[in-house]
Amino acid sequence: MPQYALSDYIQLLVSGVSIGSIYVLIALGFITIYNVTGVINLAQGEFVMLGAMLAVTLLGLGLPFIPAALVSVALVTCVGVITHRLTIQPARHAPEVSLIMITLGTAIAVRGLGLLFWGTIPYALPEFTPGAPLQIMGAVLSRQRIWIMGVALVVLIILYLFFEHTLLGKAVRACSINRGSAEVSGVDSSAMSHLSYGISAGMSAVAGIVIAPLTLVTYDMGLGLGLKGFIAAIMGGMVSAPAAVAGGLVLGVLESFTAGLLTSGIKDGVAFLALFVVLVGRTMNLSMRRRRS
Numbered sequence: 001m002p003q004y005a006l007s008d009y010i011q012l013l014v015s016g017v018s019i020g021s022i023y024v025l026i027a028l029g030f031i032t033i034y035n036v037t038g039v040i041n042l043a044q045g046e047f048v049m050l051g052a053m054l055a056v057t058l059l060g061l062g063l064p065f066i067p068a069a070l071v072s073v074a075l076v077t078c079v080g081v082i083t084h085r086l087t088i089q090p091a092r093h094a095p096e097v098s099l100i101m102i103t104l105g106t107a108i109a110v111r112g113l114g115l116l117f118w119g120t121i122p123y124a125l126p127e128f129t130p131g132a133p134l135q136i137m138g139a140v141l142s143r144q145r146i147w148i149m150g151v152a153l154v155v156l157i158i159l160y161l162f163f164e165h166t167l168l169g170k171a172v173r174a175c176s177i178n179r180g181s182a183e184v185s186g187v188d189s190s191a192m193s194h195l196s197y198g199i200s201a202g203m204s205a206v207a208g209i210v211i212a213p214l215t216l217v218t219y220d221m222g223l224g225l226g227l228k229g230f231i232a233a234i235m236g237g238m239v240s241a242p243a244a245v246a247g248g249l250v251l252g253v254l255e256s257f258t259a260g261l262l263t264s265g266i267k268d269g270v271a272f273l274a275l276f277v278v279l280v281g282r283t284m285n286l287s288m289r290r291r292r293s
Contacts, residue, residue, distance in 0.1 A: 004261070007138025012260040013253060014136070018145035020252020021152035025207040026229025027236060027244040028159065029200030034238050035176035036196040039088055039099045043107035044204055045226015049114055049219060051076045051205025052212040056123045073205045080201025081194045089190065114219035122216035144213045151210045155203060156245070172196060224268070231275045
């Protein structure tokens with residue numbers, strides 16, 4: 001059995017936290033939409049792909065990186081709003097299963113458009129700050145992973161300030177708590193639904209842009225990332241942002257340690273095993289509550 005030094009565990013931990021930060025951003029997108037609209041948006045991962053692809057395209061057109069990233073996030077945010085307006089809002093009174101199928105169809109359509117526009121060729125996005133990796137307690141850490149964790153933290157802070165200290169954010173929260181009462185109070189629930197889709201799409205676009213330098217950008221990259229983000233959201237109960245943050249980080253760390261200590265071949269299976277454990281645990285908890293009642 002191979003022997004591992006403390007630096008190896010530190011490196012796996014930091015790598016897990018960095019990839020878990022991506023899952024957190026995607027999971028928060030799922031939760032934001034679900035809390036306001038009651039819809040599980042299975043197209044969330046495709047917004048990740050769009051953010052990365054648009055950034056690559058704009059850079060190729062000669063736009064500097066920061067403007068390219070900002071324009072990409074803005075465009076994907078608009079795509080999120082348009083997606084809600086054209087797909088979910090007309091069917092808002094349909095059964096939940098129908099709405100989920102609509103989002104699944106949207107994901108397939110967006111992925112197909114990505115294949116049409118960008119093809120199967122993988123693209124690369126340069127690191128934000130190229131340079132030699134950093135040394136932390138013997139572990140080697142790429143600069144891009146620091147960017148990933150830093151950007152995720154900044155996004156979380158911005159979201160907290162928006163939802164807690166702005167009237168618009170409080171209106172979105174009011175719709176998520178009690179849509180009917182919010183409408184009686186004068187809140188435009190349709191506008192808040194549009195906004196929730198836009199915010200979620202923008203967060204996913206940010207996730208796609210910051211992870212792109214670590215992995216090649218392809219038209220189908222959003223599928224796997226979207227599933228991992230969804231699992232992190234499920235771990236958070238689809239309603240709790242702090243629990244989703246914890247779930248995303250735990251999922252990233254579990255994958256990192258599994259790939260580093262065992263084999264990378266079963267890394268993806270860890271996410272679905274975690275989902276299975278969470279669902280079984282909640283089913284047992286619900287069964288026990290029913291027996292007590």
